[in-house]
Each structure stands twice: as C-alpha cells, then as structure tokens.
Amino acid sequence: MFKDRIDAGIQLAEELLPYKGQNVVILAIPRGGLPLGAIVAKTLKAPLDVALSKKIGHPYNREYAIGAVSLDQIVLNDVAGVHQRYIEEETTRIREKLKKRHEQYYKSRKPQDLSDKVVIIIDDGIATGNTIRVTAEMVKAHKPKRVIVAIPVAPPSAIKSLENSSFIDEVVCLYTPYDFMAVGQFYEYFDQVSDEEAINLLHEVVNTNSTNL
Numbered sequence: 001m002f003k004d005r006i007d008a009g010i011q012l013a014e015e016l017l018p019y020k021g022q023n024v025v026i027l028a029i030p031r032g033g034l035p036l037g038a039i040v041a042k043t044l045k046a047p048l049d050v051a052l053s054k055k056i057g058h059p060y061n062r063e064y065a066i067g068a069v070s071l072d073q074i075v076l077n078d079v080a081g082v083h084q085r086y087i088e089e090e091t092t093r094i095r096e097k098l099k100k101r102h103e104q105y106y107k108s109r110k111p112q113d114l115s116d117k118v119v120i121i122i123d124d125g126i127a128t129g130n131t132i133r134v135t136a137e138m139v140k141a142h143k144p145k146r147v148i149v150a151i152p153v154a155p156p157s158a159i160k161s162l163e164n165s166s167f168i169d170e171v172v173c174l175y176t177p178y179d180f181m182a183v184g185q186f187y188e189y190f191d192q193v194s195d196e197e198a199i200n201l202l203h204e205v206v207n208t209n210s211t212n213l
Helices: 003-013 034-044 085-103 131-142 157-164 195-212
Strands: 024-028 047-048 051-056 061-070 074-076 120-122 144-154 170-175
Touching: 003 051, 003 120, 003 144, 003 170, 024 034, 024 051, 034 120, 034 195, 047 195, 051 131, 061 085, 061 120, 074 131, 074 144, 085 195, 131 144, 131 157, 157 170
Parallel strands: 024 047, 024 120, 120 144, 144 170
Antiparallel strands: 051 061, 061 074
C-alpha cells in the first residue's frame, strides 16, 4: 500500500488538504510519525510539534497499552490486575526517557500552544489504538478546538475504538485492512527512524514555515 513513510505522508497530506488555512497544529508521534508529520505540516503550512508521551505496556504484554505518560500527566485505562508498584516504576522510568527526549527536541524552541487550535495527531500507523487514544486524552487537556487523528493504516477494530473516544473529534485513515497483523506489513520500506533524523525533520519544518511567514 505504501512505499515508505514519505509516500504515506504525501497521501495523508492530500487527504488533509481541507484543513489548509485553518488554525492547525500538526502533532507527530515520535519517532515514526515525524516523516509523515513533516510532509503534512509543509503541505498545510502549519506548525509541527511532537507528542511527548509514551505508553505504559501491560506487564505480560508490553505491546498492549494500559495507559500513557507525559511529563506532567498520566492516563490509565485497562489496569485490572496490574500492581500499583509496577505502574509507579514504569511511570518513573518512562518519564526519565521523556525528559531526555524533551531536552533533545526543545533545545532551541518551545512547545506549540494547543489552546483553541485544530490539533492533528499523526503516526505512521496504529495496531490497537490504545496509545494514540490516551495521547488524544492528554492533548484534550490543553483545550484545543478539535482533535483529529490521522494515520495511513489501521485495522477496523482500532478505528472503531478511536471513533468511540470522547477525546477525538475525527479520525482520518487511508486504509483499514481486515488482514492487519502489523503496521510494517503495509510498507515496502519500514526502517526505524532515529532520534537525530526526527529532530532534524522537526527543525527543518520549523525553519521552513518561519521563512514562509
């Protein structure tokens, strides 16, 4: 379906063209969401930022998100049978990582103000939707005008879960295959995005958009 993240970003940007000219902030989920977010931000001439949050995985299945943590918030969902000590230890561990990432991403800039903005959260694809759903809940705390989730690919069950969230106003997904097994299944090239590459993309878009103002 997609050659790489650049191809997916171009297709996603085309779908999001109706938002061009609105008071939009593109919020990419690092690191895989940055290449797509950069293309969408350039296309819509909108500021680009990152969602610095990370999922708390279930102790017996780390890929399954039971919640998410940001530097100043924590959202917990399906935690039945999970010890409080595990949640506290994971929260501390994750926040240490987020602090380091915050220092990397915001060396010479401040986070975008999301208040009264149309916030478009972008990733390269989702499997369960749990992580992006709790990310949307965190974004909602900043009182945006609307919260939109935009991804290239996800299974129908994940899209249904997102559409049922009270924290998400709209879901844009290009492809919802029933034979979904993993996000990388629908990319010809799906290499990992490094922190350095992600930071360069973020700074490139910030500088480009500033020049065009």
